[in-house]
Amino acid sequence: MKPMKRTKIIVIGASRLGANIARMFSERGEDVLMIDKSPEAFNKLSDGFSGYTICGDATEMSFLEANGIATAKKVIIATEDDNINILLAHASFYVYDVPRIYLRLSDCDKGKLIENTSIRAIYPFLLSINEFQFLDKE
Amino acid sequence: MKVVIVNGGHEADFIVKMFKQKKNNDIIVINSDKAYCDYISANLQMPVYFGVATKKYVLEETNVRDADVFIALSNSDADNYVACILAKKEFNVKKSICTVTNPKNVELFKKLGIDSVICSTYYLAETIQNESSLENVIKLLSLENEQIVLYEVLISEKYAIANKTIAEIHFPENANISCILRYPHVIIPNGATVLRPKDKLVIVSAPSNQNDVVNFIQR
Numbered sequence: 001m002k003p004m005k006r007t008k009i010i011v012i013g014a015s016r017l018g019a020n021i022a023r024m025f026s027e028r029g030e031d032v033l034m035i036d037k038s039p040e041a042f043n044k045l046s047d048g049f050s051g052y053t054i055c056g057d058a059t060e061m062s063f064l065e066a067n068g069i070a071t072a073k074k075v076i077i078a079t080e081d082d083n084i085n086i087l088l089a090h091a092s093f094y095v096y097d098v099p100r101i102y103l104r105l106s107d108c109d110k111g112k113l114i115e116n117t118s119i120r121a122i123y124p125f126l127l128s129i130n131e132f133q134f135l136d137k138e
Numbered sequence: 139m140k141v142v143i144v145n146g147g148h149e150a151d152f153i154v155k156m157f158k159q160k161k162n163n164d165i166i167v168i169n170s171d172k173a174y175c176d177y178i179s180a181n182l183q184m185p186v187y188f189g190v191a192t193k194k195y196v197l198e199e200t201n202v203r204d205a206d207v208f209i210a211l212s213n214s215d216a217d218n219y220v221a222c223i224l225a226k227k228e229f230n231v232k233k234s235i236c237t238v239t240n241p242k243n244v245e246l247f248k249k250l251g252i253d254s255v256i257c258s259t260y261y262l263a264e265t266i267q268n269e270s271s272l273e274n275v276i277k278l279l280s281l282e283n284e285q286i287v288l289y290e291v292l293i294s295e296k297y298a299i300a301n302k303t304i305a306e307i308h309f310p311e312n313a314n315i316s317c318i319l320r321y322p323h324v325i326i327p328n329g330a331t332v333l334r335p336k337d338k339l340v341i342v343s344a345p346s347n348q349n350d351v352v353n354f355i356q357r
Contacts, residue, residue, distance in 0.1 A: 059216060061246055083192050083220040090223075090250050109194035110220070112228055 006073035006099065007031050012058045012088060013079030014041035017104055017122075021076050023049040033067060059084055061091065069096045077103040078122075082110055089119045139206045140164045142231070144191040144221055146211025147174065149237075153209065154182060166200050170212075191221040194228060203229045210236040215243050222252050275352050278340070287345045288316075291355050295335035298357045305329035313343035313351040 011022040014036035022034045032051030042053045085103040092098040101119045167186045175186040189196040208231040210218035215238045222234035235254040247255040274292040299307045318325040319338040
């Protein structure tokens with residue numbers, strides 16, 4: 001198989017985090033695809049977003065393949081469900097060799113599951129605690 | 139043997155009972171449905187841990203470390219995946235088994251490190267296909283990643299081999315008639331066994347030889 005050029009950024013889960021990351025990349029002129037299972041979720045996308053949206057089940061690997069997971073340069077996984085996020089991150093890493101993978105995790109303990117990979121996690125809980133400590137020092 | 143059973147409804151009940159029949163099994167049951175926990179603990183007189191098995195502290199508190207088998211039976215494929223991976227990576231569980239509702243996840247989960255992935259939808263579909271088959275050949279089972287197949291062929295009186303002994307017919311060498319179902323008996327055949335119409339032959343072979351064997355029988 002000849003190597004494909006990876007240009008696409010895929011954002012899975014149009015949560016507030018996911019939607020804003022998608023808009024940010026879109027404003028930078030990147031090729032962005034936003035996936036969510038509910039069509040209403042895309043309402044969160046502001047006018048600044050000029051990428052593509054598609055409604056579907058991202059846990060269905062054939063759906064991800066049809067939408068170019070194998071040619072993605074970055075995947076950002078921000079659904080509301082930690083376990084789905086872990087599964088999608090593992091599939092992106094071990095099966096589709098996506099170079100950069102980010103996921104959101106509410107449960108910090110699950111960070112252990114992405115050790116020794118290039119997957120990077122965002123922990124809203126840790127960020128809030130850090131921010132609190134910072135504010136408390138003022 | 140130390141066995142952990144996570145979530146699931148009636149099937150969990152059934153599996154717990156099955157493992158309980160053997161004396162030396164140490165069984166740990168974890169369920170995220172409170173009503174179900176009460177039901178199981180009352181019904182089977184055993185402790186059931188109420189909690190979510192994809193949380194690390196739950197697996198710590200229930201002491202699943204070094205378990206021989208870890209079975210995840212919830213309706214969510216992703217939850218089962220994470221529970222099994224967590225048990226394997228963090229708690230040194232020897233064998234992880236999970237059920238999935240999406241047949242496509244069987245291959246994916248195996249690739250990602252789950253030892254055994256079972257899809258009831260797939261088995262149901264295959265069984266229905268077999269049951270509704272009008273042909274005389276039924277695939278029963280494939281073993282060792284489809285390297286071995288077990289199938290059943292019904293003998294018709296029209297076949298050339300009907301009413302002959304196995305020694306007479308020169309059965310293909312790359313297959314074996316492992317038993318014959320002649321209702322209500324099960325016969326382990328030898329060269330002198332006569333193949334009668336309405337006998338069901340249970341045959342073991344490699345998948346690549348199946349067609350030749352079936353053609354031989356149905357001549």
